[in-house]
Amino acid sequence: MKSGLKRSNAPIFWSLFGAGGMLSALFGPALVFITGIAVPFGFLLPADAMSYPKMLAFAQNLIGKGFILAVIALFLWFAAHRIYHSLHEFGIHAGLAAKLICYGSAFVATVISVVVLLGLGF
Amino acid sequence: MTENLKIIEIEVLRYNPESDQEPHLEVYSVPFSDDMSVLQGVQYIKDNFDGSLTFRWSCRMAICGSCGMMINGIPKLSCETFLRDYYPDRIRVEAMAHFPIEKDLVVDLSGFIEKLESIQPYIIPKEPRSLDQGEYIQSPKQFNDYIQFTSCINCTLCYAACPQFGLNPDFIGPGAIALLHRYNMDSRDGAAAERMELVASEEGVFNCSAVGYCSEVCPKHVDPANAVNINKTNAAKDYFLRFLSPKGGAK
Ligand code: SF4
Ligand code: FES
Numbered sequence: 001m002k003s004g005l006k007r008s009n010a011p012i013f014w015s016l017f018g019a020g021g022m023l024s025a026l027f028g029p030a031l032v033f034i035t036g037i038a039v040p041f042g043f044l045l046p047a048d049a050m051s052y053p054k055m056l057a058f059a060q061n062l063i064g065k066g067f068i069l070a071v072i073a074l075f076l077w078f079a080a081h082r083i084y085h086s087l088h089e090f091g092i093h094a095g096l097a098a099k100l101i102c103y104g105s106a107f108v109a110t111v112i113s114v115v116v117l118l119g120l121g122f
Numbered sequence: 123m124t125e126n127l128k129i130i131e132i133e134v135l136r137y138n139p140e141s142d143q144e145p146h147l148e149v150y151s152v153p154f155s156d157d158m159s160v161l162q163g164v165q166y167i168k169d170n171f172d173g174s175l176t177f178r179w180s181c182r183m184a185i186c187g188s189c190g191m192m193i194n195g196i197p198k199l200s201c202e203t204f205l206r207d208y209y210p211d212r213i214r215v216e217a218m219a220h221f222p223i224e225k226d227l228v229v230d231l232s233g234f235i236e237k238l239e240s241i242q243p244y245i246i247p248k249e250p251r252s253l254d255q256g257e258y259i260q261s262p263k264q265f266n267d268y269i270q271f272t273s274c275i276n277c278t279l280c281y282a283a284c285p286q287f288g289l290n291p292d293f294i295g296p297g298a299i300a301l302l303h304r305y306n307m308d309s310r311d312g313a314a315a316e317r318m319e320l321v322a323s324e325e326g327v328f329n330c331s332a333v334g335y336c337s338e339v340c341p342k343h344v345d346p347a348n349a350v351n352i353n354k355t356n357a358a359k360d361y362f363l364r365f366l367s368p369k370g371g372a373k
Contacts, residue, residue: 005319005320005323005324005325006323006324007319007322007323007324007361008322008323008324008326008328008357010328011322011328011357011358011361011362012361014328014354014358015358015362085331088289089285089289089331091289093289
């Protein structure tokens with residue numbers, strides 16, 4: 001066995017990436033359809049399906065909060081990981097800087113989402 | 123006989139470390155018959171045009187794994203790739219990608235050999251076993267768990283295919299991880315935890331970004347990408363669960 005091996009911290013990012021990838025594959029297209037087509041065009045869904053009071057009620061429900069947080073945060077962690085690796089694949093090995101920008105923005109957005117969702121009350 | 127032979131142009135990447143600054147292409151017109159492989163094409167060049175052309179081969183039947191080359195940019199065993207499939211176009215033959223070239227089509231495999239050694243490619247029994255305990259009994263199911271990963275012939279085509287190995291030569295890489303998985307999955311072996319240190323390390327499975335090209339080019343259908351993926355899951359489990367396990371997992 002080789003000596004001086006360093007354990008990789010990748011599992012943290014890889015798990016978030018995997019969870020986000022699964023979630024975006026499951027919900028991404030449906031969300032685009034609902035928020036981008038069905039509701040704005042009053043197609044299949046009533047036009048007020050996403051009205052402010054309804055959305056506020058959704059965001060004040062514990063399960064609703066969980067869903068919104070998962071969709072925002074995990075999608076971002078997924079994207080951050082993918083972008084970071086794509087940069088590497090294109091030959092941009094910005095290392096720590098790229099890591100900080102990619103995962104950092106996902107982290108900041110996660111924190112903001114948590115703060116806002118909690119601020120909305122229950 | 124010679125009249126019936128078609129002529130194919132073979133462009134070969136040449137490099138002589140003693141005289142060349144960098145590799146360059148040279149074109150040869152090679153008469154061939156339909157049963158001739160690309161390996162036979164380069165052998166024809168060596169026998170008839172330039173005896174200094176250097177390449178590796180042995181079995182010429184896709185078993186020894188020594189004749190890998192980039193053929194029109196795709197990693198292939200040259201002994202099971204046929205000239206007729208490229209005719210009438212010109213065919214380009216180069217040393218395997220991502221490896222340092224030693225001479226012409228021969229690459230330096232010492233890094234790969236080190237990796238092979240590092241995975242401990244042998245059965246390490248769970249506990250010492252004496253002769254009078256008899257042979258190991260293995261069920262068909264236990265046998266099926268690893269047999270696919272025993273088919274590797276160490277041709278390193280998967281390394282030539284892997285963009286991540288191209289970017290980071292320290293990555294243990296598809297072939298060696300497939301072999302590591304072969305021993306981990308063997309019911310007679312008990313060293314999976316020991317090998318985890320390597321799997322979970324910075325040289326380990328997380329270099330892979332699931333491109334999957336390794337499995338596509340593998341001439342033996344080993345599916346190294348699958349072995350790497352399974353070990354990503356194993357390493358992630360080990361990462362998070364090591365705090366719960368009494369031994370503390372790999373370091
Ligand atoms: S896994 Fe397949 S491509 Fe890779 S070295 Fe083994 S036989 Fe060759
Ligand atoms: S010469 Fe043995 S695999 Fe091609």
